Amino acid sequence: MISSIFVLFMQPAVSTTEPEAAAVEAVAETPAAEVAVQPEGLLLPRTTPLIIAIDKELGSKISQTGETFPIRLAQAVSVEGVEVLPAGITGQGEVVHAKKAGLAGAAGELVLAARYLDLNGRRIELRSFRFMEAGETSLGKGQDNTGVSSMTTAIAGPIGFFIGGGNTNVMPGTIANAKTRNDELFERPAPAEAVPAESAEPQVENREELP
Secondary structure, eight states: OHHHHHHHHHSOOOOSHHHHHHHHHHHHHSOOOOOOOOOSEEEEOTTOEEEEEEOSOEETTTOOTTOEEEEEESSOEEETTEEEEOTTOEEEEEEEEEEOOOTTSOOOEEEEEEEEEEETTEEEEEEEEEEOOTTOOSOOSOOOOTTSOTTOEEEEOSSSEEEESSSOEEOTTOEEEEEESSOEEEEOOOOOOOOOOOOOOOOOOOOOOOO
16 A cells, blocks of 8 residues: 555656647747738729819910810818818819811800829829719710700810811810829828826815804
8 A cells, every 4th residue: 555655656647738839839839810900001092083173264266276274173072071171172174176167057066184183292193084964973874965056066085075067165064074193102191199087077066154
């Protein structure tokens, strides 16, 4: 009996901490899950549709090829809920071609193009300028002949739109659409700092001591 007890005490002690240590090492060696990296800025992709207003009277008889004219953004543009192009910023369009109506009944011709918008000195290049359908709120396939002679038609072109049929005028305020030519990257606004709650001031009670 004594020898068996001696053998029992001589058995090496089994450490219960070794498996736990191994588990900790395994966790430490496991690569951490990749954290999704937030883009550095707000991307406005090329060909984003914009709504543009023409701010000058133009016409096949009164305009000259190469003449520039003012345009403005009629509707703000946002990315991820952040306004990147505010309504009202101005830019420039160009009369690509102008030809007044001929004496023999030849139709007047007018080709217009939107070139860029100016955002605090930064040029936002534009393309695909064309009229809009009445009531249309985004880039479409139609034409808006408001303020234009009823005898005219608008045909979309690669750089602008073509107006033919008599001497045609485009009045100030006429709405057209354009698209951004390039990808545009804007700074992402810094997250708003949490405002600490104001600590409640202790209320002081004014008590009069009774005699």
